Amino acid sequence: MTDETKAREDLVSRMLGPAGHEIGCEECFEQLDRYVELELAGRGADQEIPGMRAHLEGCPACREDHESLRALVVAET
Amino acid sequence: MTSRPSRATASESIQPTTEAWIEDLRSDGPERDEAIGQLHALLLRAARFEVHRRARAIGHLRGGDLDDLAVQAANDALVAVLAKLESFRGQSRFTTWAYKFGLLEASVKVRRLAWQGREIPLEPERWPRFADSGSSPHAQTERGELLGEISRAIETELTPHQREVLVALALNEVPIDVLAERLDTTRGALYKTLHDARRKLRQQLQLEESHD
Numbered sequence: 001m002t003d004e005t006k007a008r009e010d011l012v013s014r015m016l017g018p019a020g021h022e023i024g025c026e027e028c029f030e031q032l033d034r035y036v037e038l039e040l041a042g043r044g045a046d047q048e049i050p051g052m053r054a055h056l057e058g059c060p061a062c063r064e065d066h067e068s069l070r071a072l073v074v075a076e077t
Numbered sequence: 078m079t080s081r082p083s084r085a086t087a088s089e090s091i092q093p094t095t096e097a098w099i100e101d102l103r104s105d106g107p108e109r110d111e112a113i114g115q116l117h118a119l120l121l122r123a124a125r126f127e128v129h130r131r132a133r134a135i136g137h138l139r140g141g142d143l144d145d146l147a148v149q150a151a152n153d154a155l156v157a158v159l160a161k162l163e164s165f166r167g168q169s170r171f172t173t174w175a176y177k178f179g180l181l182e183a184s185v186k187v188r189r190l191a192w193q194g195r196e197i198p199l200e201p202e203r204w205p206r207f208a209d210s211g212s213s214p215h216a217q218t219e220r221g222e223l224l225g226e227i228s229r230a231i232e233t234e235l236t237p238h239q240r241e242v243l244v245a246l247a248l249n250e251v252p253i254d255v256l257a258e259r260l261d262t263t264r265g266a267l268y269k270t271l272h273d274a275r276r277k278l279r280q281q282l283q284l285e286e287s288h289d
Contacts, residue, residue, distance in 0.1 A: 008220040014247040015227050016282075017275035024272070025253070026265045032177050033169035058275075059268060061188070061253045064131075068180045072126050073173055 017058040023051035028062045036070050095171040102162055117155050119172060123179030124150035131184065134191040146190070150183035157182070188252040197251050197259055199241040223282075230281040239274035246271050 023031070031049050038045035046053050056063045101112035124147040132143060157178045165174055231240055245251040246267070257264050 005220065008224060011248070012220060012223060012227070014250075015224075015243070015275070016279055017247075017272065019279070022272065024265050025268045029177065029181065033173040037169045037173055058272075059253065060250070061184070061264065065177070065180055065184055068127050068130060068184065069173070069177050071130070072123060072176055072180065075126070076122075076172070076176075 013057075018054040020054055021051045022054040022058060023049075024055070025059060025062055028052060028055050028059070029065070032062075032066060032069055036066070036073055039070065040073060095167060098171040098175075099162075099165065102159070113155070113159075116158065116175060117151060119175055120154040120158065120179035121147060121151035123176045124148070124154065124183040127180045127183035128187060131187040131191075135187055138190070146186055147183060150186050151179060154178040154182040185254045188254050189258060192252065192255040197245055197256065198249050199245050226282055226285060227278055230278050234277045234281050235274050239270055239277070242267055242270045243274045247275075 031052060035045050035049050035052050038048055056066050098112065098116075101108040102116070103109075104112075125144070128143050128147045128150070132138075135143075135146075138146070154175075158175050161178075165171065231243065235243065242256070245256050246253060253264050253267055257267050260267070
């Protein structure tokens, strides 16, 4: 995939967002700690909190917060 | 005298550590002061972790300024955690729950600082002509056509506010906290607008596809 094609793919993704059920930013923050612990324990985070994965795909700020919390919990344990 | 569970580290078993935090933070005695001090230290650790992860976005700041930013974030996060303490349901370790406040306060501060003084393009006329046909060998590709359809749907299907929010967040990649501050609204409200706009675009594209 060329850089230009990739840029277009990314732009289309940002414009249209994820398909399907998606929670909002408030609920994402509310559930973030539980989601990360379920993820790290391999206990079906996406099944337990439907719509979270889609929101993380669609919201760069929440995605960054998720990546940071996950990395911090891993670093601290 | 009963022995108190230790809250010292996150690697200990979940229940005693979390219970100790909650018990001490809800107490009236010196245990509360000590717990608040330790909570601030925990939040500062989270804030420093985040500030250093995102330091490239705010390259003009020096080490001392970065640490000041982390301390401010930890202070704000401490207020937020104490205000929300009663909403903690024990669905994760207390430390994981608290960390997210430290990270959030720090990440919002970093994003706002990175965009300080920068113009935020919102106007529809700033919509780039990324989908112009014939401008490059790639313009006739399937993705190019799809972008053209999206561009037209933005003009015809969205309200002016939805258009502004979509252009700022999805096209120009303005951080949502920055836009929320400039428009005097919340991250949640803006994301709802973005979500509604995206849904309209998808529906319009599906409609056009069904007519083809």
